[in-house]
Amino acid sequence: MPELSVIGTSHKTAPVEVRERLALAPGQVAAVLAAMHAEKTFDEALVLSTCNRTEMYVVPRTGADPLACLLDHAARAKGAPPAADAGIFYRHDDAEAVDHLFRVAASLDSQIVGEHEILGQVKDAYRLAIEARTAGFLLNKLLHAAFRVGKRVRTETDLGRGSAGVPHAAVELARHIFSDLAGKTVLLVGAGQTAEAAARALLGCGADRLIVANRTLQRAEHLAADLARGPLGVCEIEDDGQAATCPEMVAQAGAEANAPQALVHRPKAEAIALDGLAEAVARADLVVSSTGSDEPVLTWAALAGPLARRDTPVLMIDIAVPRDVDERLGELASVYLYNIDDLDRLVERNLSRRRQEVPKAEAIVADEVEAFGRWLASRQVAPTIRLLQEHLAAIRQAQIERYGKRFCDADRGELEAFTRSMMGQVLHQPLSLLKDVAADASPGERLATVDLVRRLFGLDALDDDEP
Amino acid sequence: MADLLEIGNGFLPLLYLALLADYAATFFLRTRTHARSPWLIAVVAAHLALLAARAAHVGYPPVTNTREVLSVLALATAGVYAYLELANRDRRTGVFVVLLAFLFQYTSSMLLAGHVAEPAEISPAAVSVWTRLHVVPALVAYTALALAGVYGALYLLEHRGLRQHRFGVLFDRLPPLDRLGPMAWHAMLTGFVAMTLAIAVTPLLMGAGQGHEMTARVIGKMVAGSVAWVVYAAAVLGRWLGQWPASRTSAIAVVGFVVVMALLVVSGLLPN
Numbered sequence: 001m002p003e004l005s006v007i008g009t010s011h012k013t014a015p016v017e018v019r020e021r022l023a024l025a026p027g028q029v030a031a032v033l034a035a036m037h038a039e040k041t042f043d044e045a046l047v048l049s050t051c052n053r054t055e056m057y058v059v060p061r062t063g064a065d066p067l068a069c070l071l072d073h074a075a076r077a078k079g080a081p082p083a084a085d086a087g088i089f090y091r092h093d094d095a096e097a098v099d100h101l102f103r104v105a106a107s108l109d110s111q112i113v114g115e116h117e118i119l120g121q122v123k124d125a126y127r128l129a130i131e132a133r134t135a136g137f138l139l140n141k142l143l144h145a146a147f148r149v150g151k152r153v154r155t156e157t158d159l160g161r162g163s164a165g166v167p168h169a170a171v172e173l174a175r176h177i178f179s180d181l182a183g184k185t186v187l188l189v190g191a192g193q194t195a196e197a198a199a200r201a202l203l204g205c206g207a208d209r210l211i212v213a214n215r216t217l218q219r220a221e222h223l224a225a226d227l228a229r230g231p232l233g234v235c236e237i238e239d240d241g242q243a244a245t246c247p248e249m250v251a252q253a254g255a256e257a258n259a260p261q262a263l264v265h266r267p268k269a270e271a272i273a274l275d276g277l278a279e280a281v282a283r284a285d286l287v288v289s290s291t292g293s294d295e296p297v298l299t300w301a302a303l304a305g306p307l308a309r310r311d312t313p314v315l316m317i318d319i320a321v322p323r324d325v326d327e328r329l330g331e332l333a334s335v336y337l338y339n340i341d342d343l344d345r346l347v348e349r350n351l352s353r354r355r356q357e358v359p360k361a362e363a364i365v366a367d368e369v370e371a372f373g374r375w376l377a378s379r380q381v382a383p384t385i386r387l388l389q390e391h392l393a394a395i396r397q398a399q400i401e402r403y404g405k406r407f408c409d410a411d412r413g414e415l416e417a418f419t420r421s422m423m424g425q426v427l428h429q430p431l432s433l434l435k436d437v438a439a440d441a442s443p444g445e446r447l448a449t450v451d452l453v454r455r456l457f458g459l460d461a462l463d464d465d466e467p
Numbered sequence: 468m469a470d471l472l473e474i475g476n477g478f479l480p481l482l483y484l485a486l487l488a489d490y491a492a493t494f495f496l497r498t499r500t501h502a503r504s505p506w507l508i509a510v511v512a513a514h515l516a517l518l519a520a521r522a523a524h525v526g527y528p529p530v531t532n533t534r535e536v537l538s539v540l541a542l543a544t545a546g547v548y549a550y551l552e553l554a555n556r557d558r559r560t561g562v563f564v565v566l567l568a569f570l571f572q573y574t575s576s577m578l579l580a581g582h583v584a585e586p587a588e589i590s591p592a593a594v595s596v597w598t599r600l601h602v603v604p605a606l607v608a609y610t611a612l613a614l615a616g617v618y619g620a621l622y623l624l625e626h627r628g629l630r631q632h633r634f635g636v637l638f639d640r641l642p643p644l645d646r647l648g649p650m651a652w653h654a655m656l657t658g659f660v661a662m663t664l665a666i667a668v669t670p671l672l673m674g675a676g677q678g679h680e681m682t683a684r685v686i687g688k689m690v691a692g693s694v695a696w697v698v699y700a701a702a703v704l705g706r707w708l709g710q711w712p713a714s715r716t717s718a719i720a721v722v723g724f725v726v727v728m729a730l731l732v733v734s735g736l737l738p739n
Contacts, residue, residue, distance in 0.1 A: 158497075162639070176629060179643040311710040313644065330630070333712040342632045349634050 002093035003376070003443040004138060006100055007066045008048075008055025011111045014088040021078075024049040026128060028077040033132035035073050042066070043444040044136040046129040046143070048104070050121050052111050057101065059138050059444045067091070098142065098372050102365045105146040106153040107160065114160040114354040119150040137448035142372070149368045156364060159357040162350030167197035169343040169350075170317050171205050174286055177313050177336060181206035184285040186267075189213045189277065189297060191223055192290030195319050199227060199288050203267050210269040211280045215291070220271035228269035282306040287316040289324040298325040310334040317343070378460075379450045381438035385431060387459050392423050430456075468524055469584035475517040476583040480576045482510045483541070483569040490561040494640055501556050507549050507565075514542045514572075525586040530602050533731065534578040536609075541571035543610035551650070559642055563617050605665040609727070611658030612699075616724025618651035619717035626714050648713035652706065655720045659699045666692055684734055691730030698723045 009022060024032065029047045036045050044059035047070075056070045067089055092100045103109045107118045126143045129135035135143070154160055163172040178184060184207045188199045191214060203210060210227055214220035272280055274297060281287060281303055291297055298316070307314065307329060316337045318325040323339055330337030377383070396419045407415050430453050437446045454460050486506055493499050518538065521529050529535040548564040625641045628634075641647070669689065702719040705711040 173629075175643060176625065176638070176641075177644050179646050309710075311712060333714055336629050338632065345632070346634055 001060055001063070001443075002097075003447075004057070004059055004097045004142070005066055005091060005093045006055055006057045006097040007070060007089055007091045008053055009088045009090070010053035010055070010109065012109075013090060018085075018088060019052070019054065022049075022054045022074060023051065024054060024074060024077060026124065028074075029125070029128050030132060031077045032070075032073040033129060033134045035076065036069070037132055037134050041069055042134070043442040044129075044139045045134040046125055046139055048122060048125040050118070053104070053109075055104075057097065057139065057142075059136065059442070061442050095369065095373055098145075099365065099369045101142065101146050102149045102368055102372075103362075105150040106361050106365055107150070108153075108358065108361055108365065112164045112351075113358060115164065116154075116160055119147070119154075122146060122150070136444040137451065138444050141375075145368060145372050149365060152364050152368070153361045157357045157360040159354055159361045162353060163347060164351060164354070165197075166194055166319070166340070166343045166347060167201040169346045170198040170286075170288065170315075171201045172346065173317070173336070173338060173343075174202060174205075174315055177315055178285065181286075182208060185209040185211060185283055187211045187213065187280050187284035187287045188223070188227070189274075189287065189289040189324060190291030190293075190320065191219065192319060195288045195290030196223070196227070198317060198319070202286055202288070203227065207286060208267045210267045211284060212269065212271050213274055213277055213280060214271070215274055217271060217273045220273065224269040224271040228267055230266065278302045278306060281314070282310070285312070285314055287314060287325075288319065289317070290319040291324050293320070293324060294322055296322075296324055296326045298329065300326040300328045303329055304332065307332045307335055319343070376447075379447045379454075381434050381446065381450060384450050384454060384459065385434055387462065388427065388430065388434075388453065388457055391457060391459060391462060392427060396420070396423050468520070472517070472521055472524060472583045473581070475520070476576050476579055479514060479517060479538075480569065480573040482513060483545075483565065483572050486510050487562065487565045487569050490558065490565050493558050494562040495636075497640060500559050502558065503553070503556070504558065507545065507552065507561070511542065511546050511549055514538075514545070518542060521583065524584055527586070528599075530606065534575050536606070536731075537571045537575035538579075539606055540609050540613065541568045541575065543606060544568045544571065544613055547610055547614060555646075557642060557646075559640060560618070560621060560647075563621060564614065567613055567617055600671075601665050601668045604661040604668070608658045608661035608665055609731070611654045611661060612720070612724050612727055615651050615654035615658055615720040618647050618654060619720030619724075622647040622651050622713060622717040623721065626717075644713070648717065651717050651720050652713065655699065655716065655723075656703060659696075659703050662692070662696055662699065666696055687730075687734035691727070691734050695723060695727045695730065698726065 009019060011019065014022075024047065029049055032047055033045060036042060040061065041064050042058040043061040046057045048055045048057070054070075054074075056066055058066050060066070067086070100109070101122075105119055105122050107113060107115050110118050122143070126135060126139075129139065163169040174181060174184075181202065184202075186199055186202050186207045186209065188195060188210065199210070210224060212220045212224040212227065214223065277298065281298065287298070289298060298318075303326075311334065313334050313336060316325055316329070316335060318337065318339045321340060325337060325339075327337065329335050400415060400419060404412055404415060433449060434453060437449045441449065489504070489506060518529055530539055544564060545568040548561065548568075552558055552561060621641055622644060624637055625644055625647060628638060629644070669692075698719065702711070702716050702723070706716050
């Protein structure tokens with residue numbers, strides 16, 4: 001029986017319509033874990049469910065099938081059996097399971113390599129397992145090692161640097177012009193999905209005023225209210241301003257009152273019709289446009305004058321095809337104009353650089369998998385018994401050499417016998433305990449006992465294999 | 468003491484070079500971009516100590532000729548930047564400023580090599596009160612205009628890169644425009660005010676006698692200073708009254724600094 005297993009499905013093995021049937025909200029994950037804890041199906045369990053994967057990490061107790069268990073509990077939590085072909089699930093055991101988790105935490109297994117969200121999602125999954133009391137000794141060690149891997153990859157490589165989507169490319173460009181988006185005004189022209197996402201991302205990174213312009217005022221008002229209400233894009237306060245990439249998780253973060261990364265501020269929003277564009281552009285610092293118009297809506301005739309008189313910069317992002325913004329406006333001193341091709345080029349550049357960082361990240365993962373494996377091996381009973389016996393034998397021998405000179409040759413034999421007997425008595429109980437857990441205990445209990453004995457007798461200092 | 472001054476003079480550019488390497492690593496590797504670094508303060512302190520030791524040895528403040536002024540400029544540039552870095556906790560532009568300081572100090576050390584401990588021939592005019600009233604604001608002006616030139620150049624590089632949609636090496640590494648622009652502008656304004664003071668004192672300086680004579684060098688410096696003043700005055704007025712964009716004032720800051728430095732060097736070569 002393996003000591004650790006992971007089963008699950010991800011964007012690599014299943015299309016979104018299948019994944020969404022298996023995806024579990026945090027409340028449902030908690031219910032699944034509570035049921036597993038009550039039924040004692042596994043020694044330890046953790047469920048990670050995001051928009052791109054649903055996985056379960058288990059320390060098996062009996063011969064229970066993790067896949068059947070996960071599907072059964074998911075069906076109960078969601079109120080309907082998630083019909084799924086078994087072929088879309090993967091399973092990894094022991095070292096491969098560790099490698100898989102570390103790769104997930106390092107965002108190497110993500111749909112967009114280097115995305116920042118996954119580590120937070122793994123932490124949330126761990127928190128739920130702690131609360132449900134299904135995370136034990138092994139999963140505690142494993143998850144902390146996974147967090148370390150995620151942090152190392154993030155700090156020692158450029159895997160997560162630069163925007164990986166068009167909306168976040170808008171934020172990245174804005175950050176090259178404005179050091180702080182607080183106090184800045186975003187003008188959203190039109191109602192395209194990408195433009196809305198870009199506006200959300202900019203608002204999520206600190207812009208606190210929003211103007212929505214649309215052909216119909218009612219539509220503009222509805223959109224302005226929707227954007228102002230949130231959820232906003234989740235923004236990490238870094239130079240590259242990464243934002244949430246998963247709409248479902250953004251909605252989740254916005255819905256939860258204590259979402260750790262949701263921002264507190266709500267922007268002031270107003271709605272205008274298209275005939276008020278010129279005045280709105282004069283007030284805006286960031287313009288995102290995506291209408292369905294065949295002709296430019298931000299024209300040279302209407303805007304050249306006001307923009308030429310500006311002494312503060314304005315970033316204009318034209319996502320529409322055909323373009324909404326007259327390209328001559330980009331020649332004005334205060335205007336920085338980007339179209340969809342420019343943003344795609346920026347994103348592709350960032351993704352290309354991330355791909356170059358993958359070998360470095362994989363080397364970190366391999367290094368940490370090896371370290372964890374060494375630690376796990378050191379927590380086996382037989383090596384621990386041997387090390388314990390050797391350690392105490394060395395102590396015994398050292399004491400004999402230190403005090404033996406005070407005894408005559410005849411008594412030295414007695415000294416040897418005395419110390420041998422005393423060490424045997426001292427070792428009897430811990431060795432019995434270790435042999436018992438080797439024979440009968442679950443992997444988690446065995447690891448915890450071995451770890452305790454090693455710490456009690458200071459064996460780690462002799463071994464130096466702590467992850 | 469003379470030997471120590473010579474060693475210090477030779478060692479000082481190496482300290483700036485080591486500092487430059489550290490800031491280059493910060494810039495290109497994007498590490499410790501917002502960390503506090505004690506080395507800049509240490510180098511500034513060492514430089515100050517060397518200048519103080521030399522002043523004590525030769526008996527006058529070391530600002531009597533171009534060679535000495537360049538060293539003081541290096542110190543002032545590094546010192547002002549140290550303050551900016553402490554205030555903003557941003558080391559990303561340090562490589563450019565420290566490069567300038569290194570070039571100033573390297574030039575000074577090369578020109579002074581072998582003569583560090585020898586007092587220069589100075590006239591009574593050089594140590595008069597009026598001279599000090601001129602030299603101090605002039606040094607502040609040179610330093611501030613040097614920084615304005617550096618930050619103006621960085622602003623233009625980033626501005627042009629953004630407008631031309633170039634996502635190259637500098638794209639990820641420079642601070643945003645709304646930091647670089649104000650830094651260049653404030654430095655230029657400070658330099659202009661100090662330059663105005665230095666120029667305003669000049670007639671009093673010449674009228675005081677005590678050896679202040681209209682030599683070719685003095686005439687050259689007056690012409691140079693006047694030309695530079697007009698250029699910067701145009702930039703200041705243009706920004707205030709004409710609301711010139713930051714790109715235009717940054718361009719003037721760069722050009723103005725190059726012109727000022729060239730005129731400083733050339734006027735120093737003229738006969739006294």
